[in-house]
Amino acid sequence: MATILPLSAVDPALVEALLDAAFGADRRTRTAYRIREGMDWLPGLSFAALDEADYLVGTIQLWPVALTRDGGRAHPLLMVGPVAVMPGRQGEGFGKALIATALGAIDPQAPLPQMLIGDLDYYGQWGFSAEHTGGWRCPGPYDPARLLARSAAPLPSGGMLGPWTGAASVAPRADAL
DSSP, rough: OOEEGGGSSHHHHHHHHHHHHOOTGGGGHHHHHTTTTTTOOOOGEEEEEEEETTTEEEEEEEEEEEEOOTTTTTEEEEEEEEEEOOOOSTTTHHHHHHHHHHHTTTTSSSSEEEEEEHHHHHHGGOOSSSOOTTTTSSSSSOOGGEEEESSSOOOOEEEEEEETTGGGGBBBBOOOO
């Protein structure tokens, strides 16, 4: 049985090693890193999974980002990911548990839309789709079919994704910690 705990309780060097193992040492060149450049992951919405021997096997980080329309108006979003599971432990449910925990920690009274770059076949089970992201742009190469979002409210039809500098107001549900 996995143990889910706040990511802030894990040694950052272990997190970096897991991310390198899951995505490769060149992971920092990916477009997702450019979208959240200069931002810190959100401690109340980011988690780690330990296996039955208390080894770190997975992490999820959520980040404050924004979709900025051509007129300059920024629409805050939460970027989900990376969701990383140690190679050799993938397919055991750690990723699903981390996603469910992180999405469940988002304040239901003020839920921000969530976005990610990922596989629709996997993330669609949580309501992510490319339905509203066709006019969105990223600061680097990306596959438009993998730019996914979910929201209870209407989303802007276009704009550029990037860091959200007004992120200090993001807070998790108190009962989720």
